[in-house]
Amino acid sequence: MIRSAIIAVGSEIFIGSIVDTNSAYLAKRLNQIGVTVDLITPLPDDIGRMVETFKKCFSEYDFFITTGGLGPTFDDLTAEAIAKAAGVKLQFNDTAYKHIEDLLTKRGVSIKESHKRQALLPEGALLLPNSKGTAMGFICDKNGSYSISLPGIPYEMKPMFEDYVIPFIRKHFNLPEIFMEDIRFAGLPESDVDEVIREIGVPSNLECIINVSKGEIIVRVRTTDRKVFDPFVTNLIEKLNRFYIGKGDESMGEILFRMLNERKKSISFAESCTGGLLSKMITDIPGSSKVFVGSVVSYSNDVKMGLLGVSEETLKSFGAVSKETAMEMIKGCKKLFNTDIAVAVTGIAGPDGGTSEKPVGLVYTAIDIEGELEVKEHLFSGDRDAIRERSAKYVFDSIIKRLKSR
Amino acid sequence: MIRSAIIAVGSEIFIGSIVDTNSAYLAKRLNQIGVTVDLITPLPDDIGRMVETFKKCFSEYDFFITTGGLGPTFDDLTAEAIAKAAGVKLQFNDTAYKHIEDLLTKRGVSIKESHKRQALLPEGALLLPNSKGTAMGFICDKNGSYSISLPGIPYEMKPMFEDYVIPFIRKHFNLPEIFMEDIRFAGLPESDVDEVIREIGVPSNLECIINVSKGEIIVRVRTTDRKVFDPFVTNLIEKLNRFYIGKGDESMGEILFRMLNERKKSISFAESCTGGLLSKMITDIPGSSKVFVGSVVSYSNDVKMGLLGVSEETLKSFGAVSKETAMEMIKGCKKLFNTDIAVAVTGIAGPDGGTSEKPVGLVYTAIDIEGELEVKEHLFSGDRDAIRERSAKYVFDSIIKRLKSR
Numbered sequence: 182m183i184r185s186a187i188i189a190v191g192s193e194i195f196i197g198s199i200v201d202t203n204s205a206y207l208a209k210r211l212n213q214i215g216v217t218v219d220l221i222t223p224l225p226d227d228i229g230r231m232v233e234t235f236k237k238c239f240s241e242y243d244f245f246i247t248t249g250g251l252g253p254t255f256d257d258l259t260a261e262a263i264a265k266a267a268g269v270k271l272q273f274n275d276t277a278y279k280h281i282e283d284l285l286t287k288r289g290v291s292i293k294e295s296h297k298r299q300a301l302l303p304e305g306a307l308l309l310p311n312s313k314g315t316a317m318g319f320i321c322d323k324n325g326s327y328s329i330s331l332p333g334i335p336y337e338m339k340p341m342f343e344d345y346v347i348p349f350i351r352k353h354f355n356l357p358e359i360f361m362e363d364i365r366f367a368g369l370p371e372s373d374v375d376e377v378i379r380e381i382g383v384p385s386n387l388e389c390i391i392n393v394s395k396g397e398i399i400v401r402v403r404t405t406d407r408k409v410f411d412p413f414v415t416n417l418i419e420k421l422n423r424f425y426i427g428k429g430d431e432s433m434g435e436i437l438f439r440m441l442n443e444r445k446k447s448i449s450f451a452e453s454c455t456g457g458l459l460s461k462m463i464t465d466i467p468g469s470s471k472v473f474v475g476s477v478v479s480y481s482n483d484v485k486m487g488l489l490g491v492s493e494e495t496l497k498s499f500g501a502v503s504k505e506t507a508m509e510m511i512k513g514c515k516k517l518f519n520t521d522i523a524v525a526v527t528g529i530a531g532p533d534g535g536t537s538e539k540p541v542g543l544v545y546t547a548i549d550i551e552g553e554l555e556v557k558e559h560l561f562s563g564d565r566d567a568i569r570e571r572s573a574k575y576v577f578d579s580i581i582k583r584l585k586s587r
Numbered sequence: 588m589i590r591s592a593i594i595a596v597g598s599e600i601f602i603g604s605i606v607d608t609n610s611a612y613l614a615k616r617l618n619q620i621g622v623t624v625d626l627i628t629p630l631p632d633d634i635g636r637m638v639e640t641f642k643k644c645f646s647e648y649d650f651f652i653t654t655g656g657l658g659p660t661f662d663d664l665t666a667e668a669i670a671k672a673a674g675v676k677l678q679f680n681d682t683a684y685k686h687i688e689d690l691l692t693k694r695g696v697s698i699k700e701s702h703k704r705q706a707l708l709p710e711g712a713l714l715l716p717n718s719k720g721t722a723m724g725f726i727c728d729k730n731g732s733y734s735i736s737l738p739g740i741p742y743e744m745k746p747m748f749e750d751y752v753i754p755f756i757r758k759h760f761n762l763p764e765i766f767m768e769d770i771r772f773a774g775l776p777e778s779d780v781d782e783v784i785r786e787i788g789v790p791s792n793l794e795c796i797i798n799v800s801k802g803e804i805i806v807r808v809r810t811t812d813r814k815v816f817d818p819f820v821t822n823l824i825e826k827l828n829r830f831y832i833g834k835g836d837e838s839m840g841e842i843l844f845r846m847l848n849e850r851k852k853s854i855s856f857a858e859s860c861t862g863g864l865l866s867k868m869i870t871d872i873p874g875s876s877k878v879f880v881g882s883v884v885s886y887s888n889d890v891k892m893g894l895l896g897v898s899e900e901t902l903k904s905f906g907a908v909s910k911e912t913a914m915e916m917i918k919g920c921k922k923l924f925n926t927d928i929a930v931a932v933t934g935i936a937g938p939d940g941g942t943s944e945k946p947v948g949l950v951y952t953a954i955d956i957e958g959e960l961e962v963k964e965h966l967f968s969g970d971r972d973a974i975r976e977r978s979a980k981y982v983f984d985s986i987i988k989r990l991k992s993r
Contacts, residue, residue, distance in 0.1 A: 195618075195624045198805060208601055209604070253778050290776055295782070336969045371658065372660070456875070457863035461864050468939065477882070477894075478884070480876050480880060487923075
């Protein structure tokens, strides 16, 4: 097994200014190509701790990846720390400097003394081009262990990792074939999934991890042995078929988009409490214009009436958060957008606005698939974010399951 | 200085199934109350590594916080590992079991053998109530160092931390007074901010961290010395006043909501490439119905024409991504929603759909504040997410600045 570590550099992580998403991205991709991630640890911009940790990584892992600390500012110390840990000097790198100069000139930014710092790289480092920014990545070698340093900005880091680091790792290490799948369920408690997994029994050479994320349960199965992989996965899906959404690491938005696209169906939304979240989730997906026509976010009653045609009567008698309003909202949605599938959501996301009769978390969803209407009342737990996300996931999940069973 | 560590437990972190957001939340809150976070490190569900790390934390830190690993499933090992590290036994806790039983009964979930595991807690542990879920938190003491174990689900973890852990820390430790502020800028490169900070000079007892997040630069200033804090902050804001957005850790949505609410202004959106993101960002904020009326997500040309009244002529001659379309979209938006502020955004978020004339990243924004219209062409860099986020942040930032200067 090839062993690796991932280190996110930046004091901002230790004061909670940012959430480190890079490490999760890298961990997932490394696992997919058959590399084990043994250590994930953020480090502050502290040259002493950086050098100490990097030295340890050079001696304990086949390679380690750092993200961040490659910028032009005074607290960007990765190159210096890697050089010290590898026992080489920092050197002004002409290629790197030329790249920085070109990019800044193109952007009309004047070159400052600080930008020259970005061209100071460990002697002998292998450069990794950055098509999106000034910070070049680089790889250093110390006694057969590699440091791989990438920029911290995710959209600079990711293409660099995909285009240069993955080929590098494949070339330098003999990677095992990995069988890995995320199997996704919705609509049942975690403990039920756990019980089924215990019943099936986890083979000793198969790794099985349950992960709960608002409204979804994801079981990740991973092994190098195809003979145990296939039956386990088949068994699990069979036993929980009623709750099964799909495989892969597609988001619910991606699964829904794919299914709609395959079936040439269009979709539109009338959103109240989700406030644009349904629309955002589907438009997160490239190409979503093929299936998504549009939506109305009807936050005020005026918009519910004026644009969606909900009657004043209904709002007065039943309230904006009611089955009746949801049903009139979906009527308006169908009329405005004329799509195969129409959705209306109205509810109380909180934290305020709840009453004993209509508590926070009460949500009505109406989903019309080619004339077949399902209206449902929910009582979601969690905070404002969770309630909005659970509402959206319920809608996506419900459409996915109904399309599957047609 | 009180020293602490934060440990997120879960093998799912090492395979990239989830992004650990809990550690960032805890790091921020601990810093705010004057606790230094020295170590952040996720751990897999591996009893050996957990015990080893927890032992180290008991001996090196004043306290450490763990999140996750408190569930009912076979890979939830936090209680066992803490007990081993603290040198005490696991004990069936009646109070914890009663809580689990009550909650599950209320939810109509049948109690399983696995749920009993959740009541096995380290002997002598101080229980932390969980109003949102079955997993009780707990605090253990080993020679004056504390382990504080919280559930991994953010909306269970956060109230437990706020309601019980913060009072516990304040009671047991003598915390220094902290002066800390996030100062937020937009519309200039990081290197310019860095240069101004160098010019001002960072006092040795003041910590100053620059953090770049799509479309925003956040400078976090932190010290225990009020005498250096005030002049530094004043100076920095004065020197970069033109780019200054606000203080605090308010999101742009929160800042905009606050300003609109103070001024009693209403807002609506006509969104194309942002696809609901503007609406989502403002409705993320509790109480946003006071200022946000509604929006149209006009992804297809039909919706642009039918609902917003963009003319076919304009779409044919100039295209959906054009200044002209943006201007007609905003006209439609004003007519539909009749708000004080109306916004239209149309652009190419990619990755496909770009041409040499209209590349990916080309975005037009139209912002009308009580009849004063600003239409602007942008060329944003980054991937689909970044382009959408930069577009949204530009809109919010621009409205904030224009409202400030009125």
